Amino acid sequence: MSDMIRVVVDAMGGDNAPGELVKGAVQAVQGHETIHVILTGDQDAIKEELAKYSYPKDRVEIVHCSEVISTAEPPVNAIRTKKDSSLVVGLQMVKKGEADAIVSAGNSGAILVGGQAIVGRIKGIERPALAPVIPTENGCSLLIDCGANVDARASHLVQFAQMGSVYMEHVLGVKNPRVGIVNIGAEEEKGNALVKETFPLLKECPGINFIGSVEARDIPAGVCDVIVCEAFVGNVILKLYEGVGSTLIHMVKGSLMKNLKTKIGAALISSSLKETLKAFDGSQYGGAPLLGLKGLVVKTHGSSKAREVTTSIYQCESFKKQRINEMIKDYLTDK
Amino acid sequence: MSDMIRVVVDAMGGDNAPGELVKGAVQAVQGHETIHVILTGDQDAIKEELAKYSYPKDRVEIVHCSEVISTAEPPVNAIRTKKDSSLVVGLQMVKKGEADAIVSAGNSGAILVGGQAIVGRIKGIERPALAPVIPTENGCSLLIDCGANVDARASHLVQFAQMGSVYMEHVLGVKNPRVGIVNIGAEEEKGNALVKETFPLLKECPGINFIGSVEARDIPAGVCDVIVCEAFVGNVILKLYEGVGSTLIHMVKGSLMKNLKTKIGAALISSSLKETLKAFDGSQYGGAPLLGLKGLVVKTHGSSKAREVTTSIYQCESFKKQRINEMIKDYLTDK
Numbered sequence: 042m043s044d045m046i047r048v049v050v051d052a053m054g055g056d057n058a059p060g061e062l063v064k065g066a067v068q069a070v071q072g073h074e075t076i077h078v079i080l081t082g083d084q085d086a087i088k089e090e091l092a093k094y095s096y097p098k099d100r101v102e103i104v105h106c107s108e109v110i111s112t113a114e115p116p117v118n119a120i121r122t123k124k125d126s127s128l129v130v131g132l133q134m135v136k137k138g139e140a141d142a143i144v145s146a147g148n149s150g151a152i153l154v155g156g157q158a159i160v161g162r163i164k165g166i167e168r169p170a171l172a173p174v175i176p177t178e179n180g181c182s183l184l185i186d187c188g189a190n191v192d193a194r195a196s197h198l199v200q201f202a203q204m205g206s207v208y209m210e211h212v213l214g215v216k217n218p219r220v221g222i223v224n225i226g227a228e229e230e231k232g233n234a235l236v237k238e239t240f241p242l243l244k245e246c247p248g249i250n251f252i253g254s255v256e257a258r259d260i261p262a263g264v265c266d267v268i269v270c271e272a273f274v275g276n277v278i279l280k281l282y283e284g285v286g287s288t289l290i291h292m293v294k295g296s297l298m299k300n301l302k303t304k305i306g307a308a309l310i311s312s313s314l315k316e317t318l319k320a321f322d323g324s325q326y327g328g329a330p331l332l333g334l335k336g337l338v339v340k341t342h343g344s345s346k347a348r349e350v351t352t353s354i355y356q357c358e359s360f361k362k363q364r365i366n367e368m369i370k371d372y373l374t375d376k
Numbered sequence: 377m378s379d380m381i382r383v384v385v386d387a388m389g390g391d392n393a394p395g396e397l398v399k400g401a402v403q404a405v406q407g408h409e410t411i412h413v414i415l416t417g418d419q420d421a422i423k424e425e426l427a428k429y430s431y432p433k434d435r436v437e438i439v440h441c442s443e444v445i446s447t448a449e450p451p452v453n454a455i456r457t458k459k460d461s462s463l464v465v466g467l468q469m470v471k472k473g474e475a476d477a478i479v480s481a482g483n484s485g486a487i488l489v490g491g492q493a494i495v496g497r498i499k500g501i502e503r504p505a506l507a508p509v510i511p512t513e514n515g516c517s518l519l520i521d522c523g524a525n526v527d528a529r530a531s532h533l534v535q536f537a538q539m540g541s542v543y544m545e546h547v548l549g550v551k552n553p554r555v556g557i558v559n560i561g562a563e564e565e566k567g568n569a570l571v572k573e574t575f576p577l578l579k580e581c582p583g584i585n586f587i588g589s590v591e592a593r594d595i596p597a598g599v600c601d602v603i604v605c606e607a608f609v610g611n612v613i614l615k616l617y618e619g620v621g622s623t624l625i626h627m628v629k630g631s632l633m634k635n636l637k638t639k640i641g642a643a644l645i646s647s648s649l650k651e652t653l654k655a656f657d658g659s660q661y662g663g664a665p666l667l668g669l670k671g672l673v674v675k676t677h678g679s680s681k682a683r684e685v686t687t688s689i690y691q692c693e694s695f696k697k698q699r700i701n702e703m704i705k706d707y708l709t710d711k
Contacts, residue, residue, distance in 0.1 A: 177623075178623050178626070178627065189560075191560070191567070191568040191569075192568050192569055223612065225524075225526070225607070225608055225611040225612070225615075232526070232608075233526040233527050233608045234526075234527055236608075256615050257611070257612040257613075257614075257615040257616035257619060258615035258616065258618050258619040259619060260616060260619055261616075261619045261620045261622075261623035261624075262619065262623055272560070273560055273567075273568045273571075273609070274608070274609060274612055276560040276592070277558065277560070277592040277609055277612060277613060278592075278612060278616060279592075280560075280591050280592040280593035281592035281593065281595060281596075281613060281616050281617065281620070282616065282620055283593050284592060284593040284594060284595055284596045284597065285596045285616070285617055285620040285621060285624075286620060286624060287596075288512075288513050288596035288597055288656075289596075289620075289621060289624050289625070289656065290624070291513070292513065292652050292653075292655070292656060293628060293649065293652060293653075295652065296645065296648040296649045296651065296652035297645055297648070297649075299648045300648075302644050302645075303644060303645045303648045305641075305644055306640075306641040306642065306643070306644025306645035307641065307645060308641070309637050309638060309640055309641025309644070310631065310632055310637075310638045310641035310642060310645070313631040313632070313634045313635075313638045314628065314631045314632075316631065317627050317628065317630065317631035318627075320627070321623075321624065321627060
């Protein structure tokens with residue numbers, strides 16, 4: 042039992058709940074024998090979905106909840122009042138140690154607020170950070186922080202660099218990950234007040250591989266593995282990444298459908314192009330962990346399909362096996 | 377003579393100087409009879425380039441300068457010490473009213489510093505702003521500010537919105553331009569301290585068409601015409617735009633060259649695809665104006681070719697004809 046990992050899947054959160062969430066959970070237990078999932082949400086709806094699959098019944102559990110937090114609800118109020126929601130019940134299980142992790146595709150703000158308020162921070166961590174993985178030309182990078190707490194301090198950014206390095210090395214398998222700070226020029230004297238204050242602290246920080254400033258232009262080429270920035274800038278990067286990508290892909294597809302000649306051409310390149318664009322799709326890396334909490338909270342896209350849910354559950358498994366939180370704590374006591 | 381516009385072209389600035397700068401200047405005088413260009417820089421090198429073309433000699437002037445500011449030089453020092461550089465001499469001509477505008481593809485920092493220190497701000501303008509045009513799916517948007525002065529105040533952002541609106545409407549011809557502020561959510565209560573302070577000021581600001589918060593994800597789709605943000609965020613947006621675009625295009629091209637089948641397909645779609653990607657190339661809109669100065673300073677890409685130089689000179693023409701600076705001043709006295 043000690044090798045088992047218990048992951049809550051918020052079956053009611055996200056655009057494709059409960060169908061894709063349940064499917065993703067079933068695929069995860071089918072794929073790895075050490076995974077036990079707990080589906081929180083409306084038991085009738087969950088049972089209906091589960092009935093579609095054959096799976097090891099002893100490793101799929103349902104915890105019935107009578108409430109759902111919707112995407113549009115104000116987060117703080119939702120967490121406070123909806124005690125029997127699939128998200129709050131799941132977070133409580135992580136807090137009590139009844140589960141190791143929770144995966145949710147629901148209300149982002151509520152996941153962030155609930156993660157901090159219910160699961161709680163690791164002692165010494167000043168601010169937890171949401172760290173999605175973004176695709177690059179040759180792989181991926183971790184973008185930390187993209188959470189909801191803006192106006193960060195330099196000491197927060199240093200902890201982001203440390204937590205991001207541990208995650209990138211031990212969950213995503215990147216040896217000695219290169220850490221860069223988002224800046225508007227490569228020189229050390231460039232930047233806003235926050236970056237100027239953080240830069241020397243990162244330079245002196247032991248145990249991380251700090252490579253200096255990173256300009257946004259160079260992020261897609263994969264110039265570093267851990268991209269450190271405060272949450273407002275991180276949000277802009279994450280969302281613009283998606284926006285430019287989807288607009289360009291939309292435009293390219295439009296140019297392929299222009300006339301008969303281009304349609305024939307499109308048929309010839311379609312599989313190669315699809316493969317290329319798939320490589321630039323972040324969802325293959327699973328959801329974004331909220332790092333710095335006592336348990337693991339993973340936020341996946343609201344539009345997540347089963348595959349992303351499964352990947353996110355596997356991510357939780359690596360997180361536990363690699364003892365990421367213990368490593369983060371070690372950083373703090375080293376200081 | 378009163379309808380003539382006199383534009384300095386810094387012939388020594390940028391990766392393609394002096395060749396493409398001179399060529400762009402010649403094309404501009406050939407194209408519009410009301411344009412007079414003044415080429416600043418090494419007269420022998422400029423004459424050698426000019427000898428390649430036939431053009432109306434009375435509207436192309438050379439002002440010899442013995443120095444050049446290189447791309448890597450620290451800006452403040454360069455502006456202070458290189459009094460006989462092509463950039464400083466050109467800026468001095470704008471200051472003295474001997475020219476209406478200057479176009480430079482040189483050292484960005486030096487253009488920003490020199491513009492402010494030599495040409496000077498319009499009285500009442502707290503901070504000039506660099507406002508490049510970025511391509512969107514259906515046209516373009518003005519991104520203001522992308523300059524070097526970070527950590528802006530709310531009052532700066534309000535002036536950016538006003539100056540950007542005037543420019544977008546009267547130089548780029550967008551009626552009643554929609555103004556948005558870059559934010560991490562659509563709701564008014566979201567944002568960092570600066571955005572929260574600025575939002576109500578923009579709501580109450582007369583004479584602009586404020587549509588509220590804009591998420592970075594929606595910028596490429598063209599959700600607003602004037603995108604207001606402080607310079608650090610503006611820089612990140614501008615550079616990530618270029619980075620994601622060029623990485624994706626590079627990847628798409630790679631997928632087309634994969635094998636014989638895709639190469640045949642590529643040949644069939646190539647002209648349609650080129651046309652599409654051209655629409656997503658910001659350089660067709662000319663350079664970025666530095667708004668809020670007593671004269672007009674336009675910064676074009678360091679890699680500018682003749683076409684972008686010509687477009688930038690035409691942009692200066694509209695700027696003068698439409699009396700943009702008088703309109704900006706009117707905003708200030710209206711308050």
